[in-house]
Amino acid sequence: MIESINWFPGHMAKTRREIQESLKLVDAVIEIRDSRIVKSSANPQIIDICKNKPRIILLNKCDLSEGKVTKAWVDFLSKDNVRALAVNSMSGLGLNNIKVEVDKLLKEKMDRMRSKGVTNVITRVMVVGIPNVGKSSFINKMAGSRVTKIGDRPGVTKSKQWIKTKIGIELMDTPGVLWPKFEEKKVGLNLAFTGAIKDEIMxxxxxxxxxxxxxxxxxxxxxxxxxxxxxxxxxxxxxxxxxxxxxxxxxxxxxxxxxxxxxxxxxxxxxxxxxxxxxxxxxx
Missing domain, CATH: 1.10.1580.10 (Conserved Hypothetical Protein Ylqf; Chain: A; domain 2)
Structure with missing residues (x-):
């Protein structure tokens, strides 16, 4: 079933290139994953592209996952220049911690800029994630208004855009992007269970x-x-x-x-x- 489906449209390959080209415009990356399938909802290609940028991993939809397991994932993923947070983008749970963690990750860079007389610095962050993990819900909650389309079908967001937030961070939205081949069948199944792969081709x-x-x-x-x-x-x-x-x-x-x-x-x-x-x- 999973091995034979054709699900990697051209816009996903284009998005991958755009993400790589746009990294120089941002200070950090927010990667959104589904807290029920933390490993399977991580795009290995995007992780590799963004590996040299400070990164916040949001384990979204934490109300749907087991609390102890999500906490174990937060501890497992938080290291070096990466921080993980359990959040619910619909209710806003955990989103207040993002600015604190971003500031910690960028402290040295911001201190250098201030030492050179640069003040009133706006932090710019790219938001990435596979389809249907809740990127649009997250951005709308952070912006305080509905600035991106929300849908339970993968592929709603089509092109990148900048969004101002109320916490002094500008977000660059990007379309959800999958990767060409699942190395493990269970990864494809988990993505299908949660709706990251369209039901029409399953x-x-x-x-x-x-x-x-x-x-x-x-x-x-x-x-x-x-x-x-x-x-x-x-x-x-x-x-x-x-x-x-x-x-x-x-x-x-x-x-x-x-x-x-x-x-x-x-x-x-x-x-x-x-x-x-x-x-x-x-x-x-």
């Missing part, structure tokens, strides 16, 4: 089975509580069929409507209705 029923396989192994209580199940079967398809009957996803003669139940499962996972779930851990 086998939605197979994707739902893979999600249930993962949840019944690591988060069985979440599944049983959400769908009022007394127990789970070892077979993921059997569990999907039980959930379908609980939710009335059936057609004539009591047959299962697999597409309907698959769409429902993915929508409810993405919306946090299955509770706080982390699909990756630092020690995986």
């Amino acid at each position: 086998d939605i029923e197979e994707l739902a089975i893979k999600l249930i396989e993962k949840l019944q192994k690591y988060n069985p209580d979440n599944l049983m509580k959400r769908y009022k199940l007394d127990s789970l079967e070892e077979d993921a398809l059997a569990n999907i069929e039980m959930i379908a009957r609980k939710r009335g996803a059936v057609v004539s003669k009591g047959n299962i409507d697999y597409n309907r139940v698959s769409v429902m499962l993915l929508d409810e996972f993405r919306g946090g209705k299955l509770g706080q779930i982390s699909l990756e851990r630092p020690n995986d």
Whole structure:
């Protein structure tokens, strides 16, 4: 399924080049990841491009991930010229810490500029991230108004733009960009689970089975509580069929409507209705 999809459009290759060319215009980089899939939502090419810039990693949608796991990721990622923060761009949780961490990372540079008589310095920061991690929501929250389009479909932002914020930082927005090849199948699956890859090019029923396989192994209580199940079967398809009957996803003669139940499962996972779930851990 994942290996055969064609999902790397030309605008993503163009965006990658533009990010590399624009780095000289900024002081630091804010990289946004999905806190449920911290490793899988990191674009290795962008990380390599930005490796010499001070970087803040925002683990977004932290309300949807397991708190202890997210805290472990923050500790794991924070080192040298990189700082990680758990945030929720919709509510604003954790965003007040960004300016403090940016100032710490840029302290030496700002001190040098002030020693040369440069005052009233505006810090410029590039915002990067793969599709659907919440970049537009973050920028709108920081700007205090709706300056970029928000959508739950990947690829809403199309070109870079500068946005002023209320904390003395100017943000350069960039389109969400993926990379040409997944080295591990589970990375592609995690991206598909959270909607970073368009559903239109996926086998939605197979994707739902893979999600249930993962949840019944690591988060069985979440599944049983959400769908009022007394127990789970070892077979993921059997569990999907039980959930379908609980939710009335059936057609004539009591047959299962697999597409309907698959769409429902993915929508409810993405919306946090299955509770706080982390699909990756630092020690995986």
